Amino acid sequence: MTSQPLFSPRLFRASAALSMLLLAGCAVGPDFVKPDDRLANARLSSGTDNASLHELLAVNVPVQWWTLFNDPILTDLQDRAQVDNLGLKIASERIEQSRAQLGIASSQLHPSVGASASYSRNALSEHGRFAALGAPTNANDFWQLGFDASWEIDLWGRARRAREGAAAAFEATVYDREAAQVALSAEVARVYLQLRGTQAQLDITRQNQSVAERTLELTESREGNGVATRFEVSSSRAQVATIKAMIPELIQRRNTLMNALALLLGEEPRALDTQLLETMPLPSLPTRVPVGVPSELAHRRPDIQRAEAQLHAATAAIGVAKADFYPRVGLRGRVGVEAFEADELDSWDSRFFSVGPTVYLPIFQGGRLKQRLALNEARQKTAALSYRQTVLKAWHEVDNALDAWASQHNIHGNLFVSYEESKQALHAAERRYQEGAADYLRVLSAQRNVLASESRLNTSATNATLVLVNLYKSLGGGWSPDAFDTALQASVDSQPAVAVSSVVSPLKVAQ
Template sequence: MISQPVFSQLNRYASAALCAVSLAGCMVGPDFVKPDNGLHEAVLTPRQAPPDATRTSDAAVPSQWWRLFNDAVLAELQSRAQADNLDLQMASERIEQSRAQLGIAASELLPSVGAGASYAREGLSEHGKFVALGASSSPSDFWQLGFDASWEIDLWGRARRLREGAAAALEATVYDREAARVALSAEVARTYLQLRGTQAQLDIAQQNLTVAERTLGLTESRERNGVATRFETSSARAQVATIKATVPELLQRRNALMNALALLVGEKPRALDAQLGETLPLPSLPTSMPVGIPSEWAHRRPDILRAEAQLHAATADIGVAKADFYPRIGLKGQIGVEAFEGGDLLSWDSRVFSVGPTVYLPIFQGGRLTQRLALNEARQKTAALAYRQTVLRAWHEVDDALDAWAAQQRRHDELLVSYEQNKQALQAAERGYQEGASDYLNVLTAQLNVLASQTRLNDSATSATLTVVNLYKSLGGGWDPDALKHAPGAGVEGSAVPSSDAPVAIVSPVTSHTKASP
C-alpha cells in the first residue's frame, strides 16, 4: 500500500490537476464562422433559352447524372472508373494520411506513459572525491525499473486547436477526393461521347464514300459513252480520294479515345477495343435537365467545401500560434524501484517516486512567436480569398455552361435544317445529271455541301451532349454528399467528414470579424 504521506501528496497534485482542467475550457484565437457564399443570387436559366428545347428544372441534381443519357455502356464505364481509377485511389490514400495526422494531433490531449528499465555495473575511482569521503571503490550492480508519465494541461486550447485544424485538414482531403471523383465522372462521359461522335463521323464518311463511288462509276460510264468529260471524271476521282483521306485520321482519333477510356478505368491500352470498337449511335440528349437551386451549390460542389475546410484549418492555426504566447502547465510523475541487488527490486523499501507540476513560460524567442502568428493570419486571409475565388469561379462555370447548353441546342436545330436541304439539293442534282439536264459541277458541289453539313451536324450533336457533361460538372454532380456524411466508420468519430459546427472566424483582407473564445 502507498503510505499516508505519499497518498496525501498525490491527492494534492490531483486536486491541482482538476482545477487546471476546469480552466481548460478556454481557447485563445478566433472561432470559425461559416462564410456567406452569396450563391442564392445566382440564376439557373440561360440568357437565350430555346423555345422548344429541353427545359431545366429545380429538381435535385442526380449523383449519377450520366444515367440521364440512358446508355448502358457509359454507366458500366463509370462504375469501373469509380472502382479502379488510380488517381481516385491515390486520393483515398491521402485521406488515410490525413486521418493519421489527426490521430497524432489528438494525442496531444492525452497523457503519455512510458516504462523503462536499466542495469549498470559501477565502480568508483580510488582517487576520486567520493572514495575520499568514505565511499567504497569496489564494483557494484545497480538496477532500476519504473514508469514515467507526463501530461500537458491544455489551458489555452493549443492542443484542441491542433486537433481542430487537423480535423479540418482531413475534411479538406475528403472533399479533394470527391472533387477528383466529379472530374473523373465528367472525363469518362466526355471521352465516351467524343468516341461515339468520332464513330458517327466514320459512318458518315463511309456513307459519303459510297455516294461518291457511285457517282464516279456513273461519270466513268458517261465518259466512255462520250457524254461526260475528263474533267468530270477526274473531279469524281478526287472527291473519292478526299473522302478516303479523312478515314485514317478518324480511325486514329477513335483508337486514342478508346485508349483514354482504358486509362481512366485503370486498364492497359487496347483493353476496351473489343467492347467499344462496335459503332453505336451517339446518346440522345436528356428530355429533362434537373439542375437544383443555386443555394445548394455550396453543398454539392466539393471544391467549395474543400476551400471552406481549408479556411477552417487556417483559422485553427491562428489559435495554435496565439496559445504559444501563454505558459504551458503540465504534470510529470515517476514511480518505480531501484536497488543494488536484483533480488531487492521486489522489496517495498526499494520504491522511488516523484510527482509535481511543470511550467514553461516563453520569455524571449527573438520574435519567432510574433512572426508565426503573423504568418498564420496571412495564410488565413489567403484561404479566405481562395474561398471567395472558388465560389466566384463556380458561379461563372455554371452560368457559362447553361449558355453553352442553350446555344448548342439552337445551333443543332438550324444545322439539322441545313442538312435536310443540302440532301434534297444533292438528290435533285444527281437526278438532273442522270437526265443530262445539268453538269457534274452541280453534283460535286451538292456532295461537298452534304458532307460538310453532315460533319457539322454530327459535331453539333456531340457538342450538345458535351455541354450537358460540362453543366453537371459545374453543378458538382458525380458524388453523393448525403451518402458521404452518413458513411459509417469514415472520417472523424464515425462520420465521413468531421463535424465543423463550431464557429470559425473569417479574416478577410480588408476587415477581420472574429469571435473570440474566453
C-alpha cells in the same frame, strides 16, 4: 517500518482541482464563421431567350447523372472507373494520411503514459578521485523499473485549436477526393462521347468515300464519251484522295480515345478495344435536365467545400499561434522501483515516485512567435481569397455551361433542319433521275450534301452532349453530398477519446 502511500491524498486532490480549473479556460484565437458565398442571389439562366430552357428542372442534381444518356456501356465504364482509377486510389491514401494526422493532433488533448526499464553495471576507477575519498571500487548492478505520465493542460486551447485545424484539414483532403471523383466522372463521359462521335464521323467519311469513288467512275466514263473534261476528272480524283486521307486520322483519334478510357479505368492500352471497337450510335440528349437551385451549389460542389475547410484550418492555426504566447501548464509524474539487486525490486522499500506541475513561460523568442502569428494570419487571408475565387469560378462555370447548352440547342435544331432538307433534295434528285430529267451526277452531288449535313449534325450532337457533361461537372454532379456529410462527421467524431502511448525502452547494459 511504517509503509507510506505512493501519492499524498492532499496533493492528489490539489492536482485534480487545478486540472478542473485549468480545463475551464477558453481557447484563444478567432472562431471560424462560415463565409457568405452569395450564391443565394445567383440565377440559373443562359443570358439569352431560348424556349429550350424550359427543359431545365429545379430539382436535385442526380448523383449518377450519366444515366440520363440511357447508355449501359457508359454506366458500366463509370462504375469501373470509380473503383479502379488510380488517381482516386491515390486521393484515398492521402485521406488515410490526413486521418493519421488528425489522430496525432487529438492525442495532444490526453495524458501520455510510458513504461521504462533499465539495467546497468558500473564500477569506479581505483585511481580516481572518488576512490581516493574512500568510495568502493567494486562493480555493482543497478536495476530500475517505472512508469512516466505527463499531461499538458490545454488552458488556452492550443491543443483544441490544433485538433480543430487537423479535423478541417482532414475534411479538405476528403473533399479533394470527391472533387477528383466529380472530375473523373465528367472525364469518362467526355472521352466516351467523343469516341462515339468519332466513330460516327468515321462511318460518314467512309460513306463519303464511296460516293466520291462512284462520282469518279462516272466522271471518267463521261470523259471517255467526250462529255466531261479532264478538269472534272482531276477534281473528282482529288476529292477521293482528300476523303481517304481523313480516314487514318479518324482511326488514330478513335484508338487514342479508347486508350484514354483504358487509362481512366486503370487498364493497359487496348484493354477496352473488344468492348468499344464496335461502332455504337451517339447517346441521345435527355429531354429534361435537372439542375437544382443556385443556393445549393456551394453544398454540391466539393471544391467549394474543400476551400471552406482549408479556410477553417487556416483560422484554427491562428489560435494555435496565439496560444504559444501564453504559459504552458502541465502535470508530470513518475513512479517505479529501483535497487542494486534484482531480487530486491519487489520490496516496498525500493519504490520511488515524483509528481507535480510544470510551467513553461516563453520570455524571449527573438520575434519567432510574432512572425509565426503574422504568417498564419496571412495564410488565413489567402485562404479567404481562395474561397471567394473558387465560389466565383463555380458561378461562372455554371453560367457559361448554361449559355453553351442554350447555344447548342439552337445550333442542333438548325442543323437538323438542314439535314432534313438535304434528304428531301436527295429524294427529289433521285426522282428526276428515274424520270430521265437529270443525270446521276446530280444525285451524287445531293448525296454528298446529305453526308455533309449529317457530318455537321453529328458534330453538333457530340458538342451538345459534351456541353451537358460540362454542365453537370460545373453543378458538382457525381457524388452525394447529404450521405457524404453524415459519413464525414462520423469519421471525425470517431477519433479516440483517450490516446495513451506505451513506450518500453530496452534494457541497457553498461559495463
